[in-house]
Amino acid sequence: MSCYRVAMGHREDLLEGAKKCLVEKGFVRTTARDIVSASGTNLASIGYHYGSKDALLAQAFIGLMEEWGAVFQNGLDGEDGSLERFRALWEGVLEQHEKSGPIWAASLEVALGRDQRPELRSMLAASQAEGRRGLISMLTGTPEDQLDERDVRTLGGFYQALLNGLMIQWLFDPESAATAEEFTEGMRRAAEEMTRTQG
Structure with a gap:
């Protein structure tokens, strides 16, 4: 399946085109020409607006993750920090797996590629703190601007x-991956066991 064309301003076109290509082809197989074809722009515009193809793909990945996270920002059941909230998030993650699966697969490409794409790898690594802040906020209700470096780390x-591990389970074998209920029960049991051994 080829990436399809979208129509907006050049910078936005490139970003949307890169998102489409990332979902359809991943990081490794997406070429600059694929993005140009999907966006209806030209090769020079990639360098002008983003500096490089890898920088554009990194921004596209971050954008896809932000869109994915926005699905869960509102409407999570349960009190902040509760097991019910914990379970609601993982239910939402698993409900979105068909849509988000290609995004996780693309990120694994970069992680497993080691030093093949150092620029892209460093850009994605730099975005991890933002993702961690978002997860804390969703699960605990703490505003992101109130989180410090220790919270994030x-x-x-x-x-x-937990999120990465669950998605790897699903990518490897959806049938045997833990359900949200099982994942939450595992979290509860682990917390109980740690509390018991420390008491």
Whole structure:
């Protein structure tokens, strides 16, 4: 399936075209010409607006993740920080897996590619803190601007590891991946066990 053309301003066209190509082809197989074809722009406009194809793809990935996160910003059930809220988030994640699967697969391409695309890898790594802040805010109700570096690195890193692990399970084998109920029960049992052993 080829990337299809969208119609907007050049910068926006490029970003939307890159998003479409990223979902359809991933990071590795998307070429600058694919993006140009999808956006109806020209090769020079990539450098002019974004500096490089990898920089554009990184922005497209961040944009896709923001769109994905926006689905969950409102309407999560349960009190802030509760197991009900925890379960509601993972239910939403799994309900969106068909749509978000290609995004996670694309990010794994970069992670597993090690040093093949260092510029892209460093750009995506730099966006991790923002993603962690968003996860903390969704699960605890704490406004992002009230989170400090320690919050982001500890609680945010923990939530991000859970999210990444769940999506890898789903990408590997959707049939055997944990359900939201099982994932939440596992979290509850782990917390109980840690509390018991420390008491």
